[in-house]
Amino acid sequence: MTQAPVSTSPRRPKLAELISDDIKRWIAAESLGEGDRLPNEKALMELYGSAKGTVREALKILEVEGLITLKTGPKGGAVINQPSMEPASRMLRNFLHFQQLDGKQVYQLRKLLEVELAASVVGKLTEQDFQQLEANMSACACCASHEEDHRHQRFLELEFHQLLARACPNPLLAFMCQFLNDMLRDLVVIKKAYVPERKQFDHANQDYHRQLVDAYRAEDAPRVRQIMAEHMADAEHHMSALEAEMAIQMLVSNDSPTHQNHRSKLHDLLTDNTSV
Numbered sequence: 001m002t003q004a005p006v007s008t009s010p011r012r013p014k015l016a017e018l019i020s021d022d023i024k025r026w027i028a029a030e031s032l033g034e035g036d037r038l039p040n041e042k043a044l045m046e047l048y049g050s051a052k053g054t055v056r057e058a059l060k061i062l063e064v065e066g067l068i069t070l071k072t073g074p075k076g077g078a079v080i081n082q083p084s085m086e087p088a089s090r091m092l093r094n095f096l097h098f099q100q101l102d103g104k105q106v107y108q109l110r111k112l113l114e115v116e117l118a119a120s121v122v123g124k125l126t127e128q129d130f131q132q133l134e135a136n137m138s139a140c141a142c143c144a145s146h147e148e149d150h151r152h153q154r155f156l157e158l159e160f161h162q163l164l165a166r167a168c169p170n171p172l173l174a175f176m177c178q179f180l181n182d183m184l185r186d187l188v189v190i191k192k193a194y195v196p197e198r199k200q201f202d203h204a205n206q207d208y209h210r211q212l213v214d215a216y217r218a219e220d221a222p223r224v225r226q227i228m229a230e231h232m233a234d235a236e237h238h239m240s241a242l243e244a245e246m247a248i249q250m251l252v253s254n255d256s257p258t259h260q261n262h263r264s265k266l267h268d269l270l271t272d273n274t275s276v
Contacts, residue, residue, distance in 0.1 A: 016054050019058035044059075085178060101187075103184070106180055114231075117174065121224075130213065134213070
């Protein structure tokens with residue numbers, strides 16, 4: 001069967017998309033914030049000369065993006081939200097999962113950005129921030145030796161860095177570091193990077209986190225930079241070792257009769273679906 005040619009020209013945006021983009025520009029220009037209301041549907045229809053369905057589609061786009069909430073009733077309408085980073089992070093991670101991303105590529109950026117973020121937080125942590133960091137380290141130290149505990153410990157270690165990111169005064173730097181931590185969290189789940197157990201990695205992370213908190217309390221910015229740089233280099237080393245070990249295990253698993261039988265059945269299913 002002849003394959004249809006792939007169009008290289010960009011898709012022409014729908015009118016609803018153009019309207020939603022213009023509303024976003026208007027929100028920014030007017031410095032509107034959480035709780036503020038957009039004009040009602042009738043006013044937007046008159047403003048854009050569009051049908052009700054088009055305006056509603058534009059508002060739905062903004063709602064899906066997390067920028068507004070649509071409320072019904074006499075006092076309903078479109079109310080502006082403060083968007084969280086999760087929807088944007090999730091979409092970017094979905095895109096990158098199809099790019100065969102690995103730990104080395106994540107750490108290529110993380111080694112740079114985590115150090116800058118760590119330095120930006122010096123002198124800005126509150127006592128509540130320190131309490132949360134201390135609680136996180138205590139939870140890491142209490143993890144037992146079961147597989148699920150290892151998984152939970154990896155998440156707790158990443159959460160330590162998320163706590164620092166939430167205190168960062170630079171929203172772009174904070175987003176980038178939180179995004180990279182989310183990517184690592186996904187890799188931990190997908191690649192089971194908590195199996196086998198690696199006590200040396202656990203102890204190293206706990207030691208670096210303790211040193212960081214002590215340096216933060218002393219407001220020693222050069223020391224914070226040094227510790228975080230060493231921490232990221234050590235974490236990359238452990239991540240590379242884990243991925244290499246898991247690759248060997250995967251090769252052994254792929255050669256097993258059970259896996260070959262499973263792969264054959266999966267191939268048959270895919271062949272049946274594509275031949276319909």
